[in-house]
Amino acid sequence: MAGSRDPIEDLRRIAFLLERANEATYRVRAFRSAAKALAGLPAEEIAARAAAGTLTELAGVGEVTARCVTESLTGEEPVYLRRMASVEGGDPGAAADALRGALRGDCHSHSDWSDGGSPIEEMALAAVHLGHEYLVLTDHSPRLTVARGLTPARLRRQLDRVAEINEQLPAGFRILTGIEVDILADGSLDQEDDLLARLDVVVGSVHSGLRDDEARMTRRMLRAVENPHLDILGHCTGRRVSATGVGLKGAGDASHSRTRTRPPSAFDARRVFAACAEYGKAVEINCRPDRLDPPKRLLRLAVEAGCPFAIDTDAHAPGQLDWLMFGCERAALCGVPAERVVNTWDAGTLTAWAAAHAA
Numbered sequence: 001m002a003g004s005r006d007p008i009e010d011l012r013r014i015a016f017l018l019e020r021a022n023e024a025t026y027r028v029r030a031f032r033s034a035a036k037a038l039a040g041l042p043a044e045e046i047a048a049r050a051a052a053g054t055l056t057e058l059a060g061v062g063e064v065t066a067r068c069v070t071e072s073l074t075g076e077e078p079v080y081l082r083r084m085a086s087v088e089g090g091d092p093g094a095a096a097d098a099l100r101g102a103l104r105g106d107c108h109s110h111s112d113w114s115d116g117g118s119p120i121e122e123m124a125l126a127a128v129h130l131g132h133e134y135l136v137l138t139d140h141s142p143r144l145t146v147a148r149g150l151t152p153a154r155l156r157r158q159l160d161r162v163a164e165i166n167e168q169l170p171a172g173f174r175i176l177t178g179i180e181v182d183i184l185a186d187g188s189l190d191q192e193d194d195l196l197a198r199l200d201v202v203v204g205s206v207h208s209g210l211r212d213d214e215a216r217m218t219r220r221m222l223r224a225v226e227n228p229h230l231d232i233l234g235h236c237t238g239r240r241v242s243a244t245g246v247g248l249k250g251a252g253d254a255s256h257s258r259t260r261t262r263p264p265s266a267f268d269a270r271r272v273f274a275a276c277a278e279y280g281k282a283v284e285i286n287c288r289p290d291r292l293d294p295p296k297r298l299l300r301l302a303v304e305a306g307c308p309f310a311i312d313t314d315a316h317a318p319g320q321l322d323w324l325m326f327g328c329e330r331a332a333l334c335g336v337p338a339e340r341v342v343n344t345w346d347a348g349t350l351t352a353w354a355a356a357h358a359a
């Protein structure tokens with residue numbers, strides 16, 4: 001059983017965490033009884049029963065506990081345990097608040113230079129008002145014509161404009177230069193290399209061919225993650241969920257339909273997240289209520305893979321810069337550690353991290 005975990009230990013651990021979270025006694029007892037039932041059996045018999053699906057024939061073992069044992073024997077942390085462990089220490093609301101408090105800026109925002117609704121200055125002043133130390137301006141790249149993506153010439157002009165605006169902004173705050181660059185069909189990035197190299201932070205996103213088959217999408221994303229210019233993988237599944245609670249009317253983001261939902265694209269998340277961890281590229285936790293991307297299941301995978309993260313609003317208007325909490329809540333539920341979130345770092349640390357990718 002190379003690589004397997006100890007299923008009895010996992011069952012006991014779940015019981016302990018349930019107990020500490022003050023869950024109902026019968027739930028705790030279910031896991032303790034299952035652990036006790038298995039403790040008397042040889043490991044081979046447990047494995048054979050798991051393979052044959054006959055664990056539930058044992059007194060004290062139910063459907064849920066049997067599934068935990070089966071998962072454990074494959075060497076994977078049982079989903080149930082992972083879920084308990086992610087909210088360990090109790091209150092996810094408090095964890096989300098703490099994470100929000102630790103954020104110093106935002107790494108994904110749009111102005112009226114592409115499909116945002118407001119000038120750069122207004123976005124910057126709203127970010128100052130929120131207490132940010134920096135805002136990365138990430139307008140779209142040339143091929144996303146529907147969102148008025150910036151040609152190389154326009155991006156060069158924008159860089160000059162940002163430098164001017166930065167002169168006028170309060171001390172202690174600055175706009176960092178950036179782009180949300182399209183990841184093209186072959187995985188290359190939709191902007192000139194020398195320009196990408198000049199930018200402080202590069203977010204790369206898939207906006208086209210979202211229904212590519214899994215193998216093709218995986219290759220495409222892996223190639224982008226390996227690109228030394230890319231720092232953050234934007235809204236990785238591209239899904240659109242119907243937003244509730246927040247009116248998205250006039251929310252900008254002309255690159256997509258505002259009203260329709262869209263399923264997540266298919267890609268091998270384990271491989272893509274392993275590459276992000278290997279190259280030190282951040283997986284974006286997109287805060288937009290109509291995106292909630294990545295979904296929690298994938299977010300947990302990325303946590304386990306050891307990826308860095310960026311909690312980004314993808315704001316297309318000043319008020320949307322205050323959407324960080326939507327991402328913090330999901331991050332807290334999935335056990336994202338604050339120190340692995342790149343926008344909890346100061347601007348100097350963040351830009352040095354991004355620059356190191358291309359070094």
Ligand SMILES: [Zn+2]
Nearest residue numbers: 180205234235
């Ligand atoms: Zn996007």
Ligand SMILES: [Zn+2]
Nearest residue numbers: 108110180314
């Ligand atoms: Zn965007």
